[in-house]
Amino acid sequence: QVYKSDFDNALSNDCKPAFGRAADALEGLLTNGIVNWGSPVARALEDCQMLMRQAKFSDRTPLVSALLEGPPSSGKTALAAHIAKNAGFPFVKVLAPSDVVGYNEPAKVHHIKRVFDDAIRSPLSIIVLDDIERLIDYSPLGQRYSNTVLQGVMVLIKRPPPPGHRLFVLATSSRRELLHELDILNSFTAIIHVSNLSRSEQAVKALKEMNLFDDKQCQEFHQKTAGRKLWIGIKKLIASAEMARQAENDYEIPTKLIGLLEDDQALQLPNC
Ligand code: ATP
Ligand code: MG
Structure with missing residues (x-):
């Protein structure tokens, strides 16, 4: 038999609100926090924050997108998660390649579209699109990628939210050159470089x-x-x-x- 106490118990222990889950996902990407090891970090953080404020407050640009690009391991994902976590937006969603592992192309596009559809329902949303090249299944061997997923992502990144709604997309990539060749760099409001340590x-x-x-x-x-x-x-x-x-x-x-x-x-x- 199921009692009311079981529901209460499940609500307080097992069911997490959507935002709670997003907060957990962000925490998971920030295992070691963000250390300001030098001016490149300060600069990247400042630029991200400027774009975040633009997305939050500017009436002229309800859709703002930033590409955080830099070498592998330079801290792109953590920086995006840090900004998303501290922006104070009510809707935050991280979309990572691991979320769509094993999906075929249409299922991937469908999943990504659902995330964007959910986001624009809320008045103020952030989507972190982590590791774009892996989302589009890029493989350096033979230079292959999924054009279907790429086109889907690009359409969604450029789709303005409905009136009164605002969307901030933070994408990350280790392959700026590839995105340049695919001619999608121009789709972003701004490109922010994430640097390695050099001294x-x-x-x-x-x-x-x-x-x-x-x-x-x-x-x-x-x-x-x-x-x-x-x-x-x-x-x-x-x-x-x-x-x-x-x-x-x-x-x-x-x-x-x-x-x-x-x-x-x-x-x-x-x-x-
Ligand atoms: P990959 O190329 O494999 O995707 P990445 O560039 O996304 O790697 P992260 O996964 O973000 O790198 O890893 C960065 C790690 O460094 C995180 O654990 C983060 O907490 C920590 N970190 C400390 N200081 C910083 C900083 N200033 N910027 C970014 N990450 C930092
Ligand atoms: Mg990463």
Whole structure:
């Protein structure tokens, strides 16, 4: 037998409102927060916030779309999630390739369209379109992609919401060149570049602010890497530092990280 208490119990424990689920999805993309490791981060955040405000307040542009593009692991998804989470829009939805895994082309387009249809029903909405190239099934081998899904996405990105409604689309991609070749860069209101870390000082700041390294370890890392060429995404840096931290002795950690970065060709070898 089912009692009212069972319904109450399910409502308070099992059924999450749509926004609650979206908030969980955003949290999941922000595992390590956002660290301001240097001016490229500050600039990207500022540009995103400007566009977000434009979407929220400008009567002339009820539809605003931003493409966050940058190298793999540079932090595109987390930045988009951070903006979406803090914008204060009542409707937020993350559309990621994993949501449509195993769908055929029409089913994919249908799913994506449903997300956009739901979004424009609310007066103020954000959609995060994560990893556009994977949503359209791009494969670098043979340069294949799904034109059906691409056309669907493009139509939806350009479709203005009904009067009185506003929509902000935040898309991410690691393949700006591809999007250029597909002639879809112009469909976005603005393109925001997300950069890799390129200097030892920036890596030190990130390591310190995320409490991955203590002061002494930061100092040693800096001493051994200052002036050497560095090119690494924040996600990769976090993963490598976390791996180095598994070393048996604390004093080995900075050297381990340096070794890992050199092996990855993310850090120039000394005296090169
Ligand atoms: P991929 O190319 O694989 O899609 P990505 O560029 O989307 O990777 P994210 O998945 O966003 O990278 O990973 C970035 C990670 O770094 C997240 O865990 C995030 O919390 C953390 N992070 C810390 N500081 C920053 C920052 N300034 N910008 C972005 N991410 C940051
Ligand atoms: Mg990503």
